[in-house]
Amino acid sequence: MSGKTSAPAAARTKSQDAISTAQKVKNIVFTNFPLICLIVIIAFLGIVTSGSLFSSYNVQTILNQMFLYVLGGFGCLFLFAQGGIDLSMAANIGMAAILGARVLEVSIPLGIAVTILTATAVGVIMGLIYAYAKIPVFIQGLGMNFLINGMLYPLCGGRATIPVSRTLTALQSSTTEIIITVVALAIVILAYNYTKFGRECRAIGAGEVAAVQSGINVKRVKTMAFIITGLTCGIVALLTLIRTGSASQTTGANFNFNVMLSMILGGAVMTGGTGVKVRNAIIGAATLIVLQTGLGLWGMNTRIQEIVKGVLFILMIVSTTKLESKIVK
Amino acid sequence: MKKLLALLLALVMVFSLAACSGGNDAEEPSGNEGEEPSGNEGDGGETPSGETDENGLVSWKLGMMDPGAWNATSGPLYAQMEAACEALNVELYYVVAQENSAEGHIAAIQNMIGADCDGIILLNGPLVQGIVQQVADMCDEAGVYWSLSWTKIEEGDGNYEACMNSEYFVSTTYEDDVHSANWCTNLLGELGCTQLCEIGFAAGNATGDMRDQGVQQGLEEYSMELLAEERDQTLTSTSDGGKTIMDRFITSYPQMDGLVIAGMSQFVLSGVVSSLEENNLQDDIQVTCIDFHEYQTQYLESGVLDGIIGGHVVGTYYSLILMANLMNGTPLTEEKALIEDNFIELASYEDALIWDEYGNTGDIYTAEETLNMMQKVNPDFTYEDLLAVVDAYSLDDIVTRAEARA
CATH class of the missing domain: 3.40.50.2300 (Response regulator)
Known part of the structure; x- marks a missing residue:
């Protein structure tokens, strides 16, 4: 046996040899298309804004505005890899922030715990529904979104905004955000790329039936993915309270859509599987925020900015999807 | 993996650069005590160019x-x-x-x-x-x-x-938001209303609280009763929501004869008018509101709106x-x-025409x-x-x- 190559392996080797250098270059370009787009956008906007985009204030602002979307993307990664999506994230963040802010008025440690646990509890409920009820994931997300949104007003106690203590808002700093991002990145890389759970998430996205047949406890993995998303919502809610100093019914507004947009701009495949990568969250959030900031700095009319962004987003997403299918492995 | 590491390192480098360079660029604030603005020379803005x-x-x-x-x-x-x-x-x-x-x-x-x-x-x-x-x-x-x-x-x-x-x-x-809401409520009192409903801001902001105070004063001055109020932003921020609110008021409080819109009128007024007209109640329920609306002139002309205060x-x-x-x-x-x-107070169609000609310009x-x-x-x-x-x-x-x- 030794020294001999099996027939399929030999065929595979032959096939790999057959990939020309040109195709390899194409593969690299296609695989990294979102990153290339980001670099082109940064370069273009850097030139047309006469370098203003690269001023330390604007770099800091871009990183500051990316921060929560990157974290949100990390949290959604496991669900995204399964081909799932949580449309109740924004409402979940709003509820966690409101409840947390109300408890923070009494006790800071308790308020922090309530913020995180509330969102995580919603994640548990969503996970159980996802795993056991077998209803389309976006329908359950919309349902939970309506349910929580309906509760936000009474939870606010009729108040427009609930302020939080300056002790908490004083925690906001670029350094804190860097530390949180780097720690979260390290955890997500490890959990997503090097654990059985991460592989199982991608396997479910690649094909649920095959995943079941290969012995993966799909229900457990699905539930866990939603719990991670819920936990992320709690952390985002807490960080939002620290950044804005208050909670209201609009806290977290559109967060899920911006995270979803970031992931797709970053090259994530909506059907899940191996097409979802950690870098999608970073590249996508950077693309979104750089465009928002850069077009404004360029002096483009705000109405035209929206149109340009819409056109660019569609082009990038269509191109990414098309190019993904052309990668020869 | 190499690409990921490269990305990670690049990210850390950018973060570090930003963290090191940011925050200290703005000059010491100079206050606004007479001198030329001078605090904008860092990244936060340039001094007016001169x-x-x-x-x-x-x-x-x-x-x-x-x-x-x-x-x-x-x-x-x-x-x-x-x-x-x-x-x-x-x-x-x-x-x-x-x-x-x-x-x-x-x-x-x-x-x-x-x-x-x-x-x-x-x-x-x-x-x-x-x-x-x-x-x-x-x-x-x-x-x-x-x-x-x-x-x-x-x-x-x-x-x-x-x-x-x-x-x-x-x-x-x-x-003076106490005055604006008081003007609206008093106008309803003068029109003979006794049973009111209110649409307003969610409590907790100074504007909303003052307007509530103005409504309360008007209720006391004219011995009117406030039957119900709606402040849910998910309803008060759209015209559809305005219609839903008014439909609910009409169903739940048939004795209602006046509505004061103390906030969010630019969103809800069209819906409120639509509900009143659908239920043929435009002559039975008087409406006043704060904040000018694009259709105020036609509403005042048709009589579905009895007074509006805004122009701020x-x-x-x-x-x-x-x-x-x-x-x-x-x-x-x-x-x-x-x-x-x-x-600016518009209590008639004629007032609205004057505003259209001279103010809305x-x-x-x-x-x-x-x-x-x-x-x-x-x-x-x-x-x-x-x-x-x-x-x-x-x-x-x-x-x-x-x-x-x-």
Whole structure:
């Protein structure tokens, strides 16, 4: 046996040899298309804004505005890899922030715990529904979104905004955000790329039936993915309270859509599987925020900015999807 | 894996660079005590370039939130601001708040600062979103002057402290919201209403609380009863929501004979009117509201609306006059200005026609009048003169000045 190559392996080797250098270059370009787009956008906007985009204030602002979307993307990664999506994230963040802010008025440690646990509890409920009820994931997300949104007003106690203590808002700093991002990145890389759970998430996205047949406890993995998303919502809610100093019914507004947009701009495949990568969250959030900031700095009319962004987003997403299918492995 | 590591390293490097270089660029705040603005030389904005126009007015950049779709309040307000900025050699820079949330507003203000705005004039977004302190911190750190409008701040509350402690805070303008709501409620009392419902802001912001106080005073003065109120922003922020609210009121309180819309009227009034007309109750339920609406003239003509108070579209203009004088090194006052401006009351179709002709134009104050409020152009103009201009603002004042020009 030794020294001999099996027939399929030999065929595979032959096939790999057959990939020309040109195709390899194409593969690299296609695989990294979102990153290339980001670099082109940064370069273009850097030139047309006469370098203003690269001023330390604007770099800091871009990183500051990316921060929560990157974290949100990390949290959604496991669900995204399964081909799932949580449309109740924004409402979940709003509820966690409101409840947390109300408890923070009494006790800071308790308020922090309530913020995180509330969102995580919603994640548990969503996970159980996802795993056991077998209803389309976006329908359950919309349902939970309506349910929580309906509760936000009474939870606010009729108040427009609930302020939080300056002790908490004083925690906001670029350094804190860097530390949180780097720690979260390290955890997500490890959990997503090097654990059985991460592989199982991608396997479910690649094909649920095959995943079941290969012995993966799909229900457990699905539930866990939603719990991670819920936990992320709690952390985002807490960080939002620290950044804005208050909670209201609009806290977290559109967060899920911006995270979803970031992931797709970053090259994530909506059907899940191996097409979802950690870098999608970073590249996508950077693309979104750089465009928002850069077009404004360029002096483009705000109405035209929206149109340009819409056109660019569609082009990038269509191109990414098309190019993904052309990668020869 | 290599690519990922490269990305990670690049990210850490960028973060580190930003962290090392940020935060210390803004100069020591100089306050607004008479000297030329000087705190904008870092990344938070440049000093007004010094390029002067034919009137000797220095060129500078003003940031404002993008007005979005035209409505009867923001339309004339922004039209007036655009006209005044042109007269004053000011570049007006709009930024969109991507989300109507505290986060969205903070990001928009960061983008204004990043675009080198020398000054920022905001409406009531910071008050509504509860981020006045955050705005103060951002502007102080970047050395950017800032003002608020539609925002009453009172000694003892956190917002007042945030503004007064901010080196770069210039002014806030506000209206007597107790009066506006009281005017609406009293008008219903005079029309013989006894059983009212109310649509208003969610409690907790100063404007909403004052309007509630005005409604309460009116209820007591005319011995009327408040049957129900709706303040849920998920309903009060759309026309459909307005219709839903009114349908519910009609079903639940058949004895209702008056409705006061003390807030969010630009969103709910059309829905309310639609519900009244569908139920054929436009003659049985009287309606008054705060904040002008694009269809107010036709509603007043048809009688479905009985009175409307608004026209508070010049507060930002007064803040601009203060800021422009400051930027030109001739501040009108050494103090942080808290200015109360007036509402316009439309109690009839004829009043609405007058407003349409003279007020809804974008040049309530002409370029000439605007220039005359600049000490560089008119050295005799004082802060007291500005307060007199503010105090005179009324339907009569607008008509008189327009006719004098004609």
